[in-house]
Amino acid sequence: MKGEISLNEAEKLLRLSAIEEVERIAKIDVSREERKGIPEIILAEGKNVNDTLRIAKAFVDRKGRAIISRANDNLFKLVKRKFRNNFDIMLNRDAKIVVIKKKGYKVEKTGGRIGIITAGTSDIPIAEEAKIVAEEMGCEVITEYDVGVAGIHRLFPTLKNMIEKDVDVIVVIAGREGALPSVISSMVNIPIIAVPTSIGYGLGERGVGALIAMLQSCSLGLAVVNIDGGVQAGAIAALIANRVAKWRNKCPII
Numbered sequence: 001m002k003g004e005i006s007l008n009e010a011e012k013l014l015r016l017s018a019i020e021e022v023e024r025i026a027k028i029d030v031s032r033e034e035r036k037g038i039p040e041i042i043l044a045e046g047k048n049v050n051d052t053l054r055i056a057k058a059f060v061d062r063k064g065r066a067i068i069s070r071a072n073d074n075l076f077k078l079v080k081r082k083f084r085n086n087f088d089i090m091l092n093r094d095a096k097i098v099v100i101k102k103k104g105y106k107v108e109k110t111g112g113r114i115g116i117i118t119a120g121t122s123d124i125p126i127a128e129e130a131k132i133v134a135e136e137m138g139c140e141v142i143t144e145y146d147v148g149v150a151g152i153h154r155l156f157p158t159l160k161n162m163i164e165k166d167v168d169v170i171v172v173i174a175g176r177e178g179a180l181p182s183v184i185s186s187m188v189n190i191p192i193i194a195v196p197t198s199i200g201y202g203l204g205e206r207g208v209g210a211l212i213a214m215l216q217s218c219s220l221g222l223a224v225v226n227i228d229g230g231v232q233a234g235a236i237a238a239l240i241a242n243r244v245a246k247w248r249n250k251c252p253i254i
Contacts, residue, residue, distance in 0.1 A: 033063075037242060038235045039136060044096075045070035053082055056100060060087070064105040067136060068098040069129065069231050095128035095230070099136060110138035111249055112241030115167035117158060117184065119148030119174035122199045127173050129230025130195070130237065137238035142167060149179045159187060168241040171233045175199025178210025185219035191240060192222040195233045 033039045042059070044052045052068060052075060059066035060083070068075070076091050076098065083089055083100050090099040114134050118127045124145055131141045142165050144158040162170060170188070172181040173195040181194035194217070196210035204212070207227035214224040225232040 037137070037239055039063075039065070039067055041133070041231055042066060042068045043070055044068050044072070044075055049075050049078060053078060056098075057082070060100050060102060064102045065136075066098075066100045067133075068100075069096065071096050071098050090132075092128055092132060094125045095132055096125070097129060097132050099132065107136055107138055109140070110242045111245035112137075112139035112238060113165060113167045113245075114139050114141045114237045114241050115162040115165070115170040115190075116141060116143045117147060117162075117170060117172050117180070118145045119172075119176075119180040120150075120199065121146045123173045123175055123197045126195060126197050126228055126230040127171070130171050130173070130234035133231050133234030134238040134241070137235070137242065139238050139241050147180075148174060149183060152183070155180075155183070159184065162190070163188065168244040169193060169237045171195060171237050173197060173230075173233075174214075175207060175210050178213040181214055181222055181224075182217040182219045185217065185222040189221075193233045193237050194222055194224045195229055196224070196227050198228050 040059070042052060042055050056066040056068055056079070068079075071079075073093075076093065079089060079091070079098050079100065086103050088101045088103060088105070092098075112134075116127050116131055118124055127143065127145065131143060134141050142162065144161065147154040147158045149155075167190060169191045170184065171193045172184050174180040175197040176199055178194070178196050181192055185192040194214040196207045196214055198207040200207065200209055203209070211224070211227055214222070225236070
C-alpha cells in the first residue's frame with residue numbers, strides 16, 4: 001500500500017473539512033448539506049444583526065442560499081435592504097425565518113412527503129418553521145392546522161388526508177397538555193415527531209407540561225424534540241422522508 005487515494009476519495013475528504021471563517025466572528029460549515037443532508041441554518045437569536053448579515057452573505061456567496069432562523073423585524077428590514085438586487089428573498093414573520101437565494105437557485109425535489117399537524121392556531125408559527133426547513137431540504141409538505149383534542153372530531157379528516165397522501169412521517173405540534181401526538185401515534189403506522197410549544201400557563205407553563213406529557217407517552221412510534229423545536233423537527237422529518245424517497249425511487253412499487 002502506497003497510501004494513495006483516488007480523486008473521488010480526495011474530493012470527499014476535502015468536503016468533510018470545508019470550514020470557512022467569516023471575519024473572525026464565525027466558522028461556517030459550508031459542506032454540512034453534502035455531508036449530512038441538512039443545510040446549515042444561521043441562528044439569529046443572540047447574534048449582532050450585522051454579524052448575522054455577514055454570515056448570511058458568506059453562505060449566499062459560497063452556496064447560493066442562506067437560511068436564518070429566529071429573525072426579528074429589524075433583521076427582516078435589513079435583509080430586504082442588503083439583498084434587494086439579484087436575490088430572491090422569502091420572509092416568514094410567523095416562523096421568524098428568512099431564506100435568501102441567488103437568482104436561479106433551485107431546491108431539488110427529493111420525493112419525500114411530510115405531514116405537519118398542529119393542535120391549535122397558536123402552534124402555527126412553530127409548524128411554519130418546520131415546514132420551511134423541510135421544503136428547503138426538498139420535501140413536499142402537507143399541513144393541517146387547528147385540529148386538537150379539544151374538538152377531536154376535527155382530526156379524522158386530517159388523518160385521512162395524510163394517509164391518502166402517503167406521507168413518510170408526521171410532525172405533530174401542540175402546547176398546553178400536549179395530548180395530540182399520543183392520540184395520532186395510536187392511530188397510524190407512520191413515524192411521529194412530537195413538538196411541544198411554549199403555549200400554556202400556570203403549572204407546567206411555557207411548554208413544560210406538554211414536553212413532559214409527550215416524553216411520558218405510552219404510544220410507541222413517537223419521538224420528541226425540545227420545546228418550540230420547529231427547525232429540529234423539520235430537519236429530522238426531512239431526513240426520514242428523503243431516505244424513504246430514495247428507496248421508493250429505486251423500488252416504485254412501495
